[in-house]
Amino acid sequence: MWVSVRANVRVSSAARRSSREALQIATRAGGLSALIVVGMAVIGIAVLYATFYVWLGVGTPGSMKVTDLPLLLVGYGFGASFVALFAQLGGGIYTKAADVGADLVGKVEQGIPEDDPRNPAVIADLVGDNVGDCAARGADLFESIAAEIISAMILGGTMAQRCKIEDPSGFILFPLVVHSFDLVVSSVGIFSIRGTRESGVMTPTEDPMAILQKGYSVTIVLAVLAFGLSTRWLLYVEQAPSAWFNFALCGLIGIITAYIFVWITKYYTDYKHEPVRTLALSSSTGHGTNIIAGVSLGLESTGLPVLVISVAIVSAYWLxxxxxxxxxxxxxxxxxxxxxxxxxxxxxxxAYILTMDMFGPIADNAGGIVEMSQQPESVREITDVLDAVGNTTKATTKGFAIGSAALASFLLFSAYMDEVSSFSREPFKQVDIAIPEVFVGG
Incomplete structure (x- = not known):
């Protein structure tokens, strides 16, 4: 939030000179926030792991095994989930309440334009964008990343112990290395988006979404290379020389899944594609058809992501x-x-996905500043285009966060079953939903 509220004015000022410069400032401001969020998750877990490793004397005779050390990090994930819960609920409710309230009193009751300075509720709306879409989404992805890292460390340690791998550290530290590479490759993707300061460039000459997609493509390519190097470096074992390649393919499945999620969300939320245009056309006949068409499109949009997640889980499990x-x-x-x-x-x-999410409220707030400061119409046109793209990128991050949370929850449940099996020394392969206590608890 500290970064976003300071970038808004810079973006609105840059829009007076060049649309590309405004896009660059908004993207890099969002990128700084995103890198901080991901970096805090990685550094926090790494520091805790190193502290417990040294404090407990892991590896010395009579001390805790290194494969059991990740179990001590579970509390970090619970803390991240606790904060994300309140950030999402509080931030989301405030954001939508302020947004709907400002639109009702401004557009419906008074008939004044959006972000008009005569409407004091606009300030609450702009603040809500930062609270709900910057802070809350950052907390959500922070929780997903922390839970995924910890659960993967637990599963890696458990598997290494069962397979009698001599040095299990590679399987345990692999998640931390992957997300450390994320900081590097996402930074390259963010800095690949460059702007110009040419005077007189007052209208967009290139689709901002296409520019962001190019940056994401750069990030994807670098992520594939980094993932392959990481698996070969850390997951190679002599008893199964080709295992690292299978796990590299699993990572490739995850990267492709993320790309498909971004594409699906873009199709259903971008104003250039049929679903949004169909919804706009249905609105011409009244509020009722708008609600019916909007709900049906929302339900339809969940079909492909569920199918993609299911295929990804089964394929990765088989590999x-x-x-x-x-x-x-x-x-x-x-x-x-x-x-x-x-x-x-x-x-x-x-980190790059979260950058695109942070881009949305920054562009939205810049548009509000341009409107309230009564800038020329050409400047408002630039910020309107950036705002429309920002709405798509915010929806993209919502779908990405939900999909990653679904996979992370599967990992957490699997790690829980493994730990129960280890503690009870009996196989725990299934949960009987017919037991009343299990049904009520679930």
């Missing part, structure tokens, strides 16, 4: 199972870790 890692009884054990690696792949570009 993990066929990686060649077996336990003492000869059973393959890499399936769950394969899904964990796929989740890492999906979140390996999280």
């Amino acid at each position: 993990g199972q066929t990686a060649g890692l077996i336990d003492e009884t000869g059973n393959p054990t890499g399936g769950l870790f394969g899904t964990a690696v796929a989740t890492m792949g999906m979140l390996s570009t999280a």
Whole structure:
């Protein structure tokens, strides 16, 4: 929030000179916030891991095993979830209440334009954009990344212990290395978006969404290369020489899943595609048809993401199972870790995705500042285009956050079942929903 509220004025000022410069400032301001969020998750877990490792003397005779160390980090994930819960609820409710209230009193009752300085509720609306779309979404992805890292470390340690791998540190530290590379590749993607300061460039000459997509494509390519290097470096074991390649394919599945999520969300929310145009056309006949068409499109838009997530989980599990890692009884054990690696792949570009989310409220607030300061119409046209693109990128991050949370929850449940099996020394392979206590608790 501190970064976004200070970037708004700079973006509105840059829009007076060049649309590309305004896009660059908004993107880099969002990128700084995103890198801080992802960096805090990685650094926080790494510091805790190193502290416990040294404090407990892990690796010395009679001390805790290194494969059990990630279990001590679970509280970090609970804390992140606790904060994200209140940030999402409080920020989301405030954001929509302020947005709807400002539009009702301004457009409906008084008949004045959006972001008009005569409407004091506009200030609450602009503040709500920062609270709900910057702080809340950042907390949400922070929780998803923290939960995914911790659960993957637990699953990696458990699998290494079952397979009697001599040095399990690579499987445990792999999630931290992947997200450290995320900071690097996302930074390159963010800085690939460059602006100009040419005077007189007052109208957009290139679609801002296309520019952001180019930056995302750069990030995707670098993420694939970094993921392949990481798996070869940390996940290579002599007892299964080709296992690292299977896990690299799992990561590739996750990266492709993230890209498909972005594409699906863009199709359903971009004003250039049919769903939004159909909804706009249905609005010409009244409020009722708008609500019916909007709800039906919203329900329709969930079909493909659910299918993609399902295919990704099954494919990654199969690749993990066929990686060649077996336990003492000869059973393959890499399936769950394969899904964990796929989740890492999906979140390996999280910093850039969060950048696009932060871009939305910054562009929206810049448009409000331009309107309230009574800038020329040409400047408002530039900020309107950026605002429209920002609405699409915000929706993209919502879909990305939900998909990554679904995969992370699967990992957490799997890690929980593994830990119960280890504690009880009995196999725990299924949950019987017919038991009343389980049904009520679930």
